[in-house]
Amino acid sequence: MKYTSQRGTKDILPSETPVWQRIEASCRRIFGLYNYAEIRTPVFEQTELFSRSIGTDTDIVSKEMYTFEDRGGRSLTLRPEETAPVVRACLQHNLISPENITKLWYMGPMFRYERPQAGRYRQFHQAGVEAFGSTDPMLDVEVIDMAVQLFREIGLTDLEVDINSVGCKKCRPEFIKKLTKYFTDKTSDLCDDCKKRLVKNPLRVLDCKIQGCQSIIKAAPAPVDSLCRECEEHFENVVACMDEQKIKYKINNRLVRGLDYYTGTTFEVVSDKLGAQNAVCGGGRYDDLVKELGGKPVPAVGFAIGLERLVGIIGSDVQSPKSDVVDVYLIAIGEKAKNIAFDLASGIRKAGFSADMDFHGKKLKSQLKLADRIGARFVLILGEDELNKGKIVFRDMSEGKQEEIKCDAATIVEVLEKNK
RNA sequence: GCGGCCAUGGUGUAGAGGCAACACAGCAGAUUGUGGAUCUGUUAUCAGGGGUUCAAUUCCCCUUGGCCGCCCCA
Structure with missing residues (x-):
């Protein structure tokens, strides 16, 4: 065959589009029920938008971006995620302010240059939401609830919601210091990867699955124990509200996300039907991002759902809808x-x-x-x-x-x- | 970026150092213009390049691609 789809990209064939359409319809419906409005942004942005927001040291920015120079010599990048572009659009068109709540959702292709494997593609699709303008813990819960309702509407069971708090600008540095200190005299017992992580991103050590590291991690300080008063209170309120809403969750104090902009609440929805890439949904708070990108300080929460992964779970246990018949x-x-x-x-x-x-x-x-x-x-x-x-x-x-x-x-x- | 497994018609699979097999799908036909069943026929330079050999699709190497894992993430 002379021409084939490029590595890590996939054709969604007529036999599969009905499943996609169903998911897309559910997203529209559920997001609408919570009064979120759709936003669509271009698939490429100026490179700096992503390096600034996601963080220069993250894997995404350091090795996974599709970056190219256009004919005018501008450095452009195919969006690896949608939060930064949404913030950019909001600032550009004055959609957000500290005094008002703005609720947006999006859906579309994202691009990351990675080795493809189960549940991971170079062009993949995300549907997500961003709520700007309030630090209210209830808004965190609304966002999480929306994800849960969406999965329920689609008919997915046995998913697990993991939540955690990674602290804010004030308490996170303290925690990292504490963590580094805890690990320094134990470095020799850590795996090679963790030795690297300890220097690059100490938080990530908590996420290691290697047995030898696990035993050390068990006794390591947890982020939740080092939160400042506001963060602690916020997290307690989130948890309390989750309980009140009867949303099942698990506090996972090893849950650390790989994007720099997260502050406070972080969460993931995981499925055991997905193999190594088990997260279908990931999100959290990013109270400093708007300001970092040049706006007034506006707090925000959001999440992104990996649509291929969702299809991956549904594909097996939901009967594919009958194809349309012609009259x-x-x-x-x-x-x-x-x-x-x-x-x-x-x-x-x-x-x-x-x-x-x-x-x-x-x-x-x-x-x-x-x-x-x-x-x-x-x-x-x-x-x-x-x-x-x-x-x-x-x-x-x-x-x-x-x-x-x-x-x-x-x-x-x-x-x-x-x-x- | 690293590691493991793999590559045969449209699809799913056999196969063996010397004529590439089977199933399904597709198309055509089984007396004139009536579908679903059955039967018959038909469909492949065995991913690309190099090497070993009288002979390679089969063995070896490289490339490309796929699947899975690590890293990381959705």
């Missing part, structure tokens, strides 16, 4: 009949019935076979005999009965309405 299949024999059929098809469609016909000049038998295969409910047959009589055969495919009716669009539509 009428027109069978014409001969050029003259074909012309008339073409015209009739157009009239039938105008009345709101779907119609299709043959473009191969096949025999009656083959055309009938085709009509059967595509699931046509009715077939119209126009051959020599009918043509001479000014009639057309109207055949009900499931009954196997047929009758001759007058060959004009109005009569056909009338009969269709009657048989609906």
Whole structure:
């Protein structure tokens, strides 16, 4: 094969689009129920927007961005995530302020240059929300609840919500200091990766799955124990509100996210049906990002859902919806009949019935076979005999009965309405 | 960026150092213009390049791609 889709990219074929459409419809519905409005931003932005917001030392920025120079010498990057572009758009169009709440949702392709594997692609799709303008813990819970409701609507069970707090600008540095101190005299017992992490991003050591490290991590200080008063109070309120709303969750004090802009609450929704990449949804608070990108300080919470992963979970346990059937299949024999059929098809469609016909000049038998295969409910047959009589055969495919009716669009539509 | 496994018709799979097999799908046909069943026929330079050999699709190497894992993330 000469041309194939590029590494890490995938065609979503007609057999799969119904699942996608269902998910997309659910997203629209649920986000709408919470009064979030859709926003669409370009797929590329100036590179600096991402390096500034996500953090220069993160994996995303240091090695996963699709960055290129355009003909005008600008450094552009295909968006690896959507939070920064949404903030940029909000600032550019004055959509947010500290005094008002702005609730937005988005859906679309993201790009990250990584080795593809289960649940990971170079072009993948996310649907997400961002709520600006309040530090209210209840807003955190609203956002989490929205994700939970969405998954429920889609019919997913046995998902787990993990939450944690990574602290703010004030208490996080303190915690990192504490953590580094705890690990320094134990470095030799840590795995090689963790030794690197300890220097690059000490928080990530908490996330290590290696057994040897686990035993050390167990006794390590947890972020929740080092929160400042505001962060602690905020987190307690989030948890209390989750309880009140009866949203099931697990406090996971090893949950650390890889994007620098997160502050306070972080959460993930994980599924055990996904293999190594088990998070379907990730999010949290980012109270400093708007200011860092040049706006007034406006706190925010949001999440992103990985649509491929969602499809990955659903694919197995939800029956794929039946493909749409066509109402009428027109069978014409001969050029003259074909012309008339073409015209009739157009009239039938105008009345709101779907119609299709043959473009191969096949025999009656083959055309009938085709009509059967595509699931046509009715077939119209126009051959020599009918043509001479000014009639057309109207055949009900499931009954196997047929009758001759007058060959004009109005009569056909009338009969269709009657048989609906 | 690193590691493991893999690469045969449209699809899913066999196969063996010397004629590439089977199933499904597709198309055509089984007496004139009637679908779903059955039967018949038909569909492959065995991913690309190099090497070993009288002979490679089979063995070896490289490349590319796929799947999975690490890292990280959705």
